[in-house]
Amino acid sequence: MPVRVQTEDFDVARELAVLRAGDPAIGAVAAFIGTVRDVNDSAQVATMTLEHYPGMTEKALAAIVDAAKSRWNIVDALVVHRVGALKPADQIVLVGVTSAHRGEAFAACEFIIDYLKTRAPLWKKEETGEGTRWVEARATDDDAAARWQSRE
Amino acid sequence: MRDAAADTLNLVYLARLREAFGMASERIQPPAGIDTVAALRAWLAARGGTWAAELAPGRAVRIAVNHDVAEPDTPVRAGDEVALFPPVTGG
Numbered sequence: 397m398p399v400r401v402q403t404e405d406f407d408v409a410r411e412l413a414v415l416r417a418g419d420p421a422i423g424a425v426a427a428f429i430g431t432v433r434d435v436n437d438s439a440q441v442a443t444m445t446l447e448h449y450p451g452m453t454e455k456a457l458a459a460i461v462d463a464a465k466s467r468w469n470i471v472d473a474l475v476v477h478r479v480g481a482l483k484p485a486d487q488i489v490l491v492g493v494t495s496a497h498r499g500e501a502f503a504a505c506e507f508i509i510d511y512l513k514t515r516a517p518l519w520k521k522e523e524t525g526e527g528t529r530w531v532e533a534r535a536t537d538d539d540a541a542a543r544w545q546s547r548e
Numbered sequence: 549m550r551d552a553a554a555d556t557l558n559l560v561y562l563a564r565l566r567e568a569f570g571m572a573s574e575r576i577q578p579p580a581g582i583d584t585v586a587a588l589r590a591w592l593a594a595r596g597g598t599w600a601a602e603l604a605p606g607r608a609v610r611i612a613v614n615h616d617v618a619e620p621d622t623p624v625r626a627g628d629e630v631a632l633f634p635p636v637t638g639g
Contacts, residue, residue: 452615518638519563533635
């Protein structure tokens with residue numbers, strides 16, 4: 397399964413081992429792991445709850461992986477995204493990419509997380525000392541995703 | 549007998565919009581002339597109150613039709629699932 401949405405935690409080493417298992421054509425594995433920070437917009441975060449749109453999320457993530465595969469000469473890619481209640485320091489998301497050489501793996505990995513942050517239907521809600529709040533989308537994330545369009 | 553689901557629009561509200569509207573989904577009979585995403589948004593906003601506030605022109609609302617991101621002129625037909633949600637914040 398190239399994309400998964402799940403409540404349970406993931407083991408990065410095991411996920412990457414499965415991704416590259418038995419393929420000696422792979423010479424590079426790049427990974428990004430997103431984790432929960434304890435402070436956001438100057439408020440202490442006690443719990444972060446992630447909600448998604450079942451059905452569309454998997455479809456959107458698969459489309460992003462397909463776009464990466466058509467754009468770079470990579471062997472395979474994996475996205476695992478958690479939903480539900482998370483605590484500071486918990487893992488949120490894993491993007492793994494395999495390729496023959498590092499350049500493609502690095503670029504495709506960054507592309508996938510940049511697109512995920514602006515296109516996959518997932519939302520973060522924070523519990524802080526001042527109550528709960530939905531995290532606002534950041535213009536800097538839109539800028540990060542837009543960089544890839546200007547390079548086409 | 550026609551399938552009831554095929555005659556209705558299934559509307560899905562997510563994240564902040566689900567809380568603001570007080571419901572996760574509803575089925576509606578698409579009114580005459582409501583055949584695009586933009587028309588549907590305006591029709592829902594005309595309910596007033598929270599609907600008008602959240603769906604006002606200029607508010608950032610994303611809309612998906614059958615799990616694909618839609619544009620204002622994307623067609624909406626009976627049997628479709630139309631989701632309304634705020635800009636995404638995953639990752």
